[in-house]
Amino acid sequence: MPATHTTEKVARPPSAAPRPPVPRPAPRSVRLWRGLTPWLFLAAPLALLVAFTYAPVMNMLAYSFTDWDGVSPELHYIGADNYVEILTRPELFQVFFVSGYYLAASAVQIALALYFATVLSFNVRFRNFYKGVLFFPYLINGVAIGFVFLYFFQDGGTLDSVLALVGYESDRAWLGTSTSANISLASVSVWRYLGLNFVLFLGAIQSIPGELYEAAELDGASRRHQFRYIIAPGIKPVLSLSVILSISGSLSVFEIPYIMTGGATGTETFVIQTTDLAFRFNKTGLASAAAVVLLLIILAVTWVQRRLVPDDKVDLT
Amino acid sequence: MTLAHPTTVVRRRIARTLTQLSLVVASLVVLLPLAVVFLTSLKSEQEMAQGSRALGLPDDLLDFRNYATAFRDGEMLAAFGNTAFILLFAVTGTVVIGSMAAYAIDRFTFRFRKLVVALFLVATLVPGVTTQVATFQIVDSFGMFDSLWAPIALYMGTDIVSIYIFLQFVRSIPISLDEAARLDGANAFTIYRKIVFPLLRPAIATVVIVKGITVYNDFYIPFLYMPSEDLGVISTSLFRFKGPYAAHWETISAGTVLVILPTLIVFLALQRFIYNGFMRGATK
Numbered sequence: 130m131p132a133t134h135t136t137e138k139v140a141r142p143p144s145a146a147p148r149p150p151v152p153r154p155a156p157r158s159v160r161l162w163r164g165l166t167p168w169l170f171l172a173a174p175l176a177l178l179v180a181f182t183y184a185p186v187m188n189m190l191a192y193s194f195t196d197w198d199g200v201s202p203e204l205h206y207i208g209a210d211n212y213v214e215i216l217t218r219p220e221l222f223q224v225f226f227v228s229g230y231y232l233a234a235s236a237v238q239i240a241l242a243l244y245f246a247t248v249l250s251f252n253v254r255f256r257n258f259y260k261g262v263l264f265f266p267y268l269i270n271g272v273a274i275g276f277v278f279l280y281f282f283q284d285g286g287t288l289d290s291v292l293a294l295v296g297y298e299s300d301r302a303w304l305g306t307s308t309s310a311n312i313s314l315a316s317v318s319v320w321r322y323l324g325l326n327f328v329l330f331l332g333a334i335q336s337i338p339g340e341l342y343e344a345a346e347l348d349g350a351s352r353r354h355q356f357r358y359i360i361a362p363g364i365k366p367v368l369s370l371s372v373i374l375s376i377s378g379s380l381s382v383f384e385i386p387y388i389m390t391g392g393a394t395g396t397e398t399f400v401i402q403t404t405d406l407a408f409r410f411n412k413t414g415l416a417s418a419a420a421v422v423l424l425l426i427i428l429a430v431t432w433v434q435r436r437l438v439p440d441d442k443v444d445l446t
Numbered sequence: 447m448t449l450a451h452p453t454t455v456v457r458r459r460i461a462r463t464l465t466q467l468s469l470v471v472a473s474l475v476v477l478l479p480l481a482v483v484f485l486t487s488l489k490s491e492q493e494m495a496q497g498s499r500a501l502g503l504p505d506d507l508l509d510f511r512n513y514a515t516a517f518r519d520g521e522m523l524a525a526f527g528n529t530a531f532i533l534l535f536a537v538t539g540t541v542v543i544g545s546m547a548a549y550a551i552d553r554f555t556f557r558f559r560k561l562v563v564a565l566f567l568v569a570t571l572v573p574g575v576t577t578q579v580a581t582f583q584i585v586d587s588f589g590m591f592d593s594l595w596a597p598i599a600l601y602m603g604t605d606i607v608s609i610y611i612f613l614q615f616v617r618s619i620p621i622s623l624d625e626a627a628r629l630d631g632a633n634a635f636t637i638y639r640k641i642v643f644p645l646l647r648p649a650i651a652t653v654v655i656v657k658g659i660t661v662y663n664d665f666y667i668p669f670l671y672m673p674s675e676d677l678g679v680i681s682t683s684l685f686r687f688k689g690p691y692a693a694h695w696e697t698i699s700a701g702t703v704l705v706i707l708p709t710l711i712v713f714l715a716l717q718r719f720i721y722n723g724f725m726r727g728a729t730k
Contacts (some may be wrong), residue, residue, distance in 0.1 A: 166634045169564060170550035174543045177603030182569045185580035192580060199583070245472065248465050255469075262473045268709050268720070270663045273683045273702045277483050280695055287482045290500040320476070321555070323474065325724060332725045370728070381575045384665055388685065400575050407579045408670070416579045424576045431571055 131367035186424070192417035199413035211418035223401045227311060227386075228379050231398075234315035238323050241367070245323075246330035247356060260331070267324035276390030278317045283400070308397030314386050321385070322378070326371050333364040373434045377427045383442055399423055460516075463646070487512050487699035494696050516687070520701050524676065525683035529662060532597050532679060537657050539602035541650055548612035549638050553624065570606050570688060585671060596671035601661055607727055608653045615649035616642060652723040655716060662709070680705050682689035 193211055197204035216222050245263055249256055266274070281287040282303035292299050304310040341359050350358070383400040386392055392401040399419070407416035486494075488504040490511070498504075515648065516522060551563060574581075581600070582591075590596040592599060619642060627637050664680040672679070684701050691697045 165549040166552035167556045167559075170546045170634075170638070174547035175562065175565070177543065177599070178565060178569060178606075180584060181581060181600060182572055182577070183565070184584055185577040187576055188583065189580035245469075248469065253469070255466070259469050259473060261713070262476050265710070265713060265723070266476055267724075268659055268663075268713055270681055270684070270705050270709065271665050272681045273705045276684070276687075276698055276702045277479050280483060280486065280699065281479045283695075285497075287479055287500045290482075291478070294501070305452065313638065317679060320479075324729065326527060328721055329725060329728055331723070332721075374728070377573060378535075381573055383575060388665070402667065403576075404670070407582070413583075416607060420579050422575045424572065427576070428571060429582040 163349055179341050189417045189420055192414050192420045194418075195414045197413045198411040199407065200411065204414070207414070211415045212422070214415060214420060215419055223400070224397055224402050227396065227398050228382070230311040230315040231318055231379035231382050232376065235322075235379055238319045239326055239375065241319070242323055242326035242330055242371075243354075243364075243368075245327050248359060250331060250334040250360075259385055260328075263327050264324035266321050267328075268320070271321075271384040272388055273318065274321055275385060278313075278320075279387075279389055282313055304390055304394065310390060310394045310396050311393050314389060315384050316383065317389070329371060330364055333367040334360055337363040369434060369437070373431060376430050380423060380427060447640065451710060457569045462583050483702055486695055487703045489692070489696050491515050491696060497669070500567055509534075512696045514703065516697050516704060518703040519690075520687055520697075521678060521683055522680070522701065525550070525680045528594060528677060529679045532594055532601070532659060532668075533661050535598045536601035537654055539598065540605050540657050541653055543602060544608035544612045544653060545616075545643060545646055545650075546638070547609050549642055550615045552613060552616045553634075553642075554620070560691065566606050566609060569604075570610075574600075574604055578666075582670065590671075592674050594677060595661055597661075597664070597667045600667055600671075601664075605657065608657065611652055614721055615646050619645050647660050651719060654725055655719055655723045656727045657710070657722075659712070674698075679726065702718045 141389045169189045176413055194206055194208060195204045196207050196210075245259075253259070276414055283289075284300075284302060288303065288444050301309070337359060342355060343357050345359060381400050383404070386398055387401050390396045392398070392405070400423075403419045403423070405414050406412045406419065451616045482500050482600070485502075485504055488507060488509050489498055490505070493505060536558045547566070551559065567703075585591055585596050585600070588599075590599060615728060622639050623641055623645075627641055632640070663681065667683065668677075669685070672682065675686075684705050687698050687701050
């Protein structure tokens with residue numbers, strides 16, 4: 130299966146790459162072979178790219194204007210009805226409010242990551258231990274995290290026990306009401322993803338040359354000034370990357386709420402809803418329209434970010 | 447340094463203490479939930495039934511019976527086997543495909559090169575979860591639904607970040623090496639295989655680690671594409687604990703620890719590579 134040998138898709142032979150006139154032109158077959166070589170390397174990557182990224186996007190756009198159920202051979206063009214339904218039926222639209230919790234959580238997450246990265250960029254005792262502890266959750270399997278925190282929030286579980294230790298007896302079901310459940314799940318998300326932001330920030334801060342701090346210290350700059358004038362500008366690109374990742378991440382939350390509550394008690398997110406529509410209720414058309422809306426939002430957010438923070442790092446050619 | 451004023455000294459000391467305190471609290475927040483699950487995994491069914499407190503120690507610290515139960519009844523062996531199979535093919539495929547694409551894009555000038563680059567670039571903007579509705583139909587039409595090949599193909603085919611990582615490294619390999627080999631009569635495939643690929647070792651290490659951990663942890667794709675019970679990978683098999691063991695937290699905890707343990711071992715062994723790998727992966 131790993132398509133190392135690529136005989137199946139012979140790309141259109143680009144009629145011999147336009148090269149500067151060589152003294153003695155190579156024989157025709159050699160030239161053809163040379164023009165073909167890059168395409169032989171690209172055949173498998175391009176075939177996979179088209180099959181699993183571009184074809185789905187195209188199909189999704191097409192499905193979104195139909196009432197297809199995903200199985201029957203019959204489907205009807207129904208215009209923009211699916212889009213109208215998504216934007217007007219409040220219960221379909223309310224998943225966006227759930228994203229709000231995760232968006233707020235990611236703001237907290239970025240602030241905390243920034244704080245810990247700054248603190249640990251200076252010489253602190255047990256620095257590597259703290260770094261490891263803060264990063265490790267990011268590597269843990271999502272289902273395992275889900276179970277760890279189901280037990281954490283359970284009646285008489287970890288959280289209740291800790292609260293009892295400090296003399297606060299609580300009998301509330303943490304995942305029982307919509308607000309409380311969403312806040313709990315969003316906190317789990319902070320617990321899980323903080324490490325990545327933290328390590329990115331730390332890397333950016335540590336790549337700032339040390340002489341800058343020394344010079345600043347000689348000039349009598351306080352820690353706060355060092356942060357404001359040295360660290361902050363140095364991490365701007367990574368910060369903007371984290372913001373965009375957080376926004377698209379908040380919109381496409383799936384694992385934690387699906388594993389922990391299954392989307393019950395008002396914790397359903399956009400992706401859970403779309404997955405349910407498509408694979409449980411066989412509403413492929415409607416689900417496609419929902420996915421197109423999500424894709425458009427994410428593209429718009431990315432576009433805005435690229436406009437605001439021109440990223441000179443993205444040069445491929 | 448000039449002699450600091452006594453109050454500044456005091457203030458600094460307070461600041462340092464507060465910083466240390468915040469680090470200790472953060473460590474507790476991270477470690478406590480995990481530690482409690484580990485303790486729970488060592489408690490017996492009777493202990494749990496008698497209402498053992500979450501923070502209480504188990505009666506017998508060396509009671510691994512729950513692990514046996516989780517391993518046997520949870521079919522964790524098959525799950526680890528399936529995960530290993532997918533890992534092997536998906537990671538190898540990603541390395542081969544990513545390095546080939548990077549080599550072609552960096553070392554050749556050909557018509558439509560810009561278009562190809564743009565196709566890969568734009569694809570990074572499309573998050574995988576949004577397109578599964580339609581990807582599902584395509585995977586199904588290839589006859590790969592409910593087989594181990596569905597996740598393998600998807601992991602291989604949708605990883606553009608790896609191509610970027612390889613591209614950066616290919617660019618840093620001097621072209622003079624290619625040219626020297628070409629003068630010795632090597633063709634493009636020999637150059638790729640004998641010169642470029644071996645020099646990509648650091649990039650390969652990065653991609654293997656990042657991809658390996660991502661695949662090991664993925665839940666959505668195996669859950670969607672492999673509903674059969676015997677095709678469970680560790681995520682989906684662990685997820686299935688939820689039904690039959692709903693009230694048996696000691697067994698669920700044991701299964702959870704079994705899943706986390708390999709990650710912990712890999713992390714402790716490869717710490718530095720992992721930090722660098724994820725940094726490179728995220729910032730491209």
